[in-house]
Amino acid sequence: MLYDKDIRDPLFDFLEERYHKIRIIEEKQMGRSRADIVMVTEDSVFGIEIKSDADSYTRLNRQVKDYDRFFDYNYVVAGTRHALHIEEKVPEWWGIITAEEIGDQVDFYLLRSPVKNPKLVWRDKMKLLWRPELAHIQQLNQLPKYKQKSKAFVIDKIIERVPQAVLKTQISDELFERDYHAIEDTIRLYKSRKI
Known part of the structure; x- marks a missing residue:
């Protein structure tokens, strides 16, 4: 079972490999929600929500609305438990990364790349x-x-x-x-x- 703490550090490496120059800001208040991760690139700000195997979808609708107001692009990172249904839970412009535990490592798979957020304020x-x-x-x-x-x-x-x-x-x-x-x-x- 993957917990949030298991996902974070390997995820940062995955994102750095993909985007090269990034800055990570953790636990940033935005609206009524808290972004798990804010990733800054040279010309964009990404919101990243982690849904580990221990998480539920209880607050996700509200979180999606807040992320969409604040960020150029958004990702959800889903543990194995959520991987099959996560596409139904976030808008089509959100990127999806799945996280899977393989031995003592966490493996990431880019299920869907994000597109420009049409609801940015x-x-x-x-x-x-x-x-x-x-x-x-x-x-x-x-x-x-x-x-x-x-x-x-x-x-x-x-x-x-x-x-x-x-x-x-x-x-x-x-x-x-x-x-x-x-x-x-x-x-x-x-x-x-x-x-």
């Missing part, structure tokens, strides 16, 4: 960024600072003024550069208006 995707990351995107695109405005206002202005093709790469760049160890200092500097 750009405003929600940009909520994945921290305020200092949004400020850097404003700076890169010579936008006003909007220091006294809300995060939602800033997101709307960026979406309105920056072409999506440019923004896709800039969002990925910010997520690649994110430093969880330095975030407290970064936010403190941002709030004190030093950056």
